[in-house]
Amino acid sequence: MNPVETRLKELMLASLDGDARSYGILLNDLARHLRFYFLRRLSDAHKGDADDLVQETLMSLHTRRATYETDRPFTAWLHAIARYKLIDHFRRNRIRVTVPLDDAEDLFAVDQSDAAADRMDVERLLQSVPEKSRDLIYRTKIEGQSIAEVAQSTGLSEASVKVGIHRGIKAIAAKLKGRADDDR
Amino acid sequence: MTTDDLIARLTGELKPVSRLAVFWRVVIGLGISLVVSSAMMYFWLGMRPDMMTAAGTMMFWTKFAYTLILAVAGTWAVKRIAYPLGSIRVSLAVMAATIVVMIVLAMAKLAMTPPDQHMAMMTGHTVAVCTRNIVLLSLPLLVGAFWVLRGLAPTRLTVAGAAAGLAAGAIASLVYSFHCDESAMPFIAVWYTLGILIPGLIGAIAGRFVLRW
Structure with missing residues (x-):
């Protein structure tokens, strides 16, 4: 299994059990990944929204963390949330783009190259x-x-x-x- | 607020999460609205007066089984679609198969009955109110199902809304079957089913507005 997934999943499992230290590491890590993810997908005019999207995604992760099923890949779960936030952002701002059907790999792909x-x-x-x-x-x-x-x-x-x-x-x-x- | 501040805040707020948190949210949301819907049925429509004798008839239990299977499949769909990558294909297949079986049974029943009675079997004596009553009984359940989903993470809102509506309609038809004394299979197959599909449609339309997060 990919090492990023293994590491992040461990952190997430510890976080679900209430381990604040793991949670802090996890969120900091994800903030970085998410920032790249959103920046790559926003047009130049909207690059400034990347930070808002990162924060919204982290907030959603926090309030909806119960929906992470521990027997499934964590990165896929997070990616689904990030992608939802991105599409919602496009919809809210009436930006007509089609989000490519990227998969969870894209969110963490940079780490493997x-x-x-x-x-x-x-x-x-x-x-x-x-x-x-x-x-x-x-x-x-x-x-x-x-x-x-x-x-x-x-x-x-x-x-x-x-x-x-x-x-x-x-x-x-x-x-x-x-x-x-x-x-x- | 900077991302670092946000992370500090969220980390400070962290509490352990039960692995059953989603399950309990579904149980609480649909459970409370089931009580409301049942109370509505009891005080507004009333239980069927022949409840005791009806409980000994095959038709009562057929109706019960039909609506119960759909209600369980619908509830399962609500739980599945609450996850970001959730899919309700299995639940939909179960619901579709159940409806098809009911329609086949109803058609067999019609085939065994002289044609001049077909109309009576389709309309019963409550055709004017049956579907409407189920839809009305489903409204508190729809609110409950939406509440369940609003706290969770459905990413396909129209599908999620449809799941909420189908579950609400199916549970409402189960509730309604304790009031309704119709006993013809074709009647159930048409008007009950419609009473389940209409809330499904309402949910699908409302979903993308109500369920956003």
């Missing part, structure tokens, strides 16, 4: 960056939001967004250089 390893490297590097810059880099470089969008959603000026990103990238460069030096 080399891209996942790359992303982990990137994330590890980002961990070394001060939190403020990290978030800015994440939004602009990884999610592809524009400087203006990020400035608006964080309440910073465009100039300070640019400065923050610049500082972060410098920190990463320093870190990479340090690592290269270590290798020598």
Whole structure:
């Protein structure tokens, strides 16, 4: 069985028994997966709704967690909820698209590709960056939001967004250089 | 609110969930509305006066079995469709097969009866009210079934609404069979069945509005 499924299912089973620590880990993990899932499916004009959809999905997971049947795959269950939320979002906003009949694999597929390893490297590097810059880099470089969008959603000026990103990238460069030096 | 705040809140609120939580929600929702529907039947329509003798007749139990099977299949459908990936195909197949058997029995009955009595067997003496009464008795059950589903996670709302409506109609027809003293198979096959399908249709139409989450 796929390792992501095994891990998440264990966390979910513990959460159903009331283990708050597992639940926290699970929700944080899912928030990340869901964010990618929604971002990939929203048009540029609606990318900003991804966070709302993530939160709505987590909220639904919470209030309707009794509907997870423990003998079935957890990822398929979560995917069904995420997909419902996405379609509901399209319907509410009268967006005429057809959601491809993707299956649960899509929600977690990134983890099985080399891209996942790359992303982990990137994330590890980002961990070394001060939190403020990290978030800015994440939004602009990884999610592809524009400087203006990020400035608006964080309440910073465009100039300070640019400065923050610049500082972060410098920190990463320093870190990479340090690592290269270590290798020598 | 940021996602991190939300996660902190949800984690703080976490309580253990019983594996039977869905089952109990179905039992409570449909159980309470069954009591309401039965009370409606009792005080508004009244039990059939010949209840004691009727309980010894084959026809009473045929009617009872017919509506009971549909009610159980309908309730099962409500429970199944409450899950995000739930499907009600099995329940629908059971319901369809039951209805087909009833229609075949009714046609056999008609075939054995002289044609001049066919009309009487189809209309009985309550044809004007039978289906309407079942639909009215199904309304509290429909509310109950919708309440059950609103707290759970149906992802196909029209199907979920139809399941709720069929269950409500089937349970209502079971309740109604304690009032109704009609005893002709063709009458049951037509008017009872219609009394179950109409709430199903109401549920299917209302589902996508009422059941959103």
